[in-house]
Amino acid sequence: MKVIYKILLIQFLFLGSLKFGNAQANVSFDSLFVRETLRLDFLLSGSRDTQLVSFGKFVREPFWGGSLVNLIDSFEYGDYQVWVFENASEKVIYSRGFSTLFAEWLTTDEATKLNRTFFESVVMPMPKTECQIVLLKRDRKNVFHQIFQIPFSPSDYFVQKHTPVLYKSEKVYGKSVPEKSLDIVFMPEGYTEKEMKKFKSDCEKFIGYFFKVKPFSDFSEKVNFYMIYAPSVESGTDVPGKMIWMNTKFNSNFYTFDVDRYLTTMDVWEIRDVAASVPYDQIVILVNTAQYGGGGILNNYNIFSADNQYSEQVFTHEFGHGFGALADEYFYDTTVDPASLYDLSVEPWSVNLTTLVNFESKWADLVDKNTPIPTPLSYANKVGAYEGGGYVFNKIYRPVDNCKMRTNAVNEFCPVCNRALTQLLRFYTE
Numbered sequence: 001m002k003v004i005y006k007i008l009l010i011q012f013l014f015l016g017s018l019k020f021g022n023a024q025a026n027v028s029f030d031s032l033f034v035r036e037t038l039r040l041d042f043l044l045s046g047s048r049d050t051q052l053v054s055f056g057k058f059v060r061e062p063f064w065g066g067s068l069v070n071l072i073d074s075f076e077y078g079d080y081q082v083w084v085f086e087n088a089s090e091k092v093i094y095s096r097g098f099s100t101l102f103a104e105w106l107t108t109d110e111a112t113k114l115n116r117t118f119f120e121s122v123v124m125p126m127p128k129t130e131c132q133i134v135l136l137k138r139d140r141k142n143v144f145h146q147i148f149q150i151p152f153s154p155s156d157y158f159v160q161k162h163t164p165v166l167y168k169s170e171k172v173y174g175k176s177v178p179e180k181s182l183d184i185v186f187m188p189e190g191y192t193e194k195e196m197k198k199f200k201s202d203c204e205k206f207i208g209y210f211f212k213v214k215p216f217s218d219f220s221e222k223v224n225f226y227m228i229y230a231p232s233v234e235s236g237t238d239v240p241g242k243m244i245w246m247n248t249k250f251n252s253n254f255y256t257f258d259v260d261r262y263l264t265t266m267d268v269w270e271i272r273d274v275a276a277s278v279p280y281d282q283i284v285i286l287v288n289t290a291q292y293g294g295g296g297i298l299n300n301y302n303i304f305s306a307d308n309q310y311s312e313q314v315f316t317h318e319f320g321h322g323f324g325a326l327a328d329e330y331f332y333d334t335t336v337d338p339a340s341l342y343d344l345s346v347e348p349w350s351v352n353l354t355t356l357v358n359f360e361s362k363w364a365d366l367v368d369k370n371t372p373i374p375t376p377l378s379y380a381n382k383v384g385a386y387e388g389g390g391y392v393f394n395k396i397y398r399p400v401d402n403c404k405m406r407t408n409a410v411n412e413f414c415p416v417c418n419r420a421l422t423q424l425l426r427f428y429t430e
């Protein structure tokens with residue numbers, strides 16, 4: 001416990017001195033890391049009452065797609081954080097926020113009745129020296145607590161370094177070097193060998209739409225898109241509610257948590273194994289089906305169906321989750337109790353939702369001084385604080401009436417989401 005306390009104490013001092021954009025001015029990436037990826041595979045198990053983190057394996061992957069300068073996560077988005085704590089310097093040398101499907105599942109009724117296990121994974125640059133890899137999770141008040149710690153040594157011969165199954169891959173857009181660009185890898189799910197041409201034309205369609213949407217369009221010189229041609233045995237995906245089961249590469253399915261349009265996959269380790277063929281920051285899985293749906297989990301993966309009339313909008317919405325850490329701005333009726341999902345005495349961590357407890361820390365600076373807070377719908381799409389968002393009807397507020405994070409009917413992110421995405425795009429491309 002003493003060691004754990006020391007790590008936490010040092011991290012708080014360290015993060016406390018950092019502000020966005022000036023991270024690590026005097027620390028060189030190459031003195032701390034090799035330009036490869038270290039992947040920690042782990043399992044999250046349990047129920048709402050009791051949770052367990054178990055070690056799976058360490059994997060050494062051939063590329064590092066991330067920044068060489070912005071190593072410390074100054075945003076602190078997500079339900080979890082991973083820290084790489086260097087033993088010699090007693091400093092956190094890399095950190096990143098992320099979310100998991102397990103954390104979402106904990107909010108479901110099933111998690112009060114059943115234990116389940118979810119496969120999870122986080123990546124970091126490959127340390128050159130002995131480190132502690134630490135996982136932290138937020139509580140309802142948004143305070144991070146350490147939930148797992150494991151030593152890592154670069155000389156540990158159990159770190160797996162298989163020759164990856166190198167599927168044919170292709171850089172389909174972009175000319176920037178990986179460390180100064182946002183690298184997005186498209187992966188095919190439910191595309192057979194014969195459907196790889198369709199996969200490519202689908203990818204091109206979504207790249208075209210991506211650059212029509214601000215702020216992505218402002219960064220067109222700093223984004224790379226890759227494709228990996230990993231075929232499935234069968235076409236489509238699982239639709240349990242219709243008794244449809246397909247043999248596909250990443251074993252994706254609709255009806256996640258019994259929500260028909262919630263399309264996800266549990267095969268995170270397999271996804272990472274395939275993605276390792278290229279340098280990447282974000283994984284985007286195209287599912288070869290016309291059925292409406294998708295999902296996006298921060299710094300984990302984005303997934304959506306490729307052939308629906310709203311697929312382009314769903315792609316960028318899910319990317320708002322998976323890359324941008326943005327919350328859903330839509331909401332259901334009054335049957336969802338806000339207190340079941342949020343602690344209403346603090347601000348939610350999502351940048352685009354507020355409880356109005358500390359609105360100054362959110363987007364108060366973007367609100368015109370004549371706009372009342374809370375904001376009546378008569379102000380239409382002026383930035384304000386409109387009641388309803390993050391799945392609940394009351395007590396949680398969203399920035400505008402209709403943002404891309406609420407509805408497919410608009411093609412724009414609201415100014416609050418736009419600003420957050422722009423900050424992240426700079427972070428990844430500096």
Ligand SMILES: [Zn+2]
Nearest residue numbers: 403405414417
């Ligand atoms: Zn928004």
